[in-house]
Amino acid sequence: MPIFLIVTAVILSVAALLLFSLWGIPFIALFVIVIAAVMLLARRRDPDSIRIERATKGPTGAPSKASGGAETANERVGQG
Numbered sequence: 458m459p460i461f462l463i464v465t466a467v468i469l470s471v472a473a474l475l476l477f478s479l480w481g482i483p484f485i486a487l488f489v490i491v492i493a494a495v496m497l498l499a500r501r502r503d504p505d506s507i508r509i510e511r512a513t514k515g516p517t518g519a520p521s522k523a524s525g526g527a528e529t530a531n532e533r534v535g536q537g
């Protein structure tokens with residue numbers, strides 16, 4: 458491949474990257490503003506709406522603890 462085509466491809470790639478990154482900045486900023494506004498409005502309506510629970514709850518509604526004889530999935534199917 459001639460060096461001219463390689464240089465042309467590199468120049469076009471850099472130009473495209475700069476063009477798309479410059480066009481992308483306003484869209485990313487708008488996206489961040491919209492997400493922040495949605496979170497603030499949800500927080501004003503219900504303070505617990507965006508709270509993250511730290512413990513997963515089992516079917517009974519209470520966090521579950523591993524039993525003493527806990528085993529891996531491979532051990533349960535005989536690949537132990």
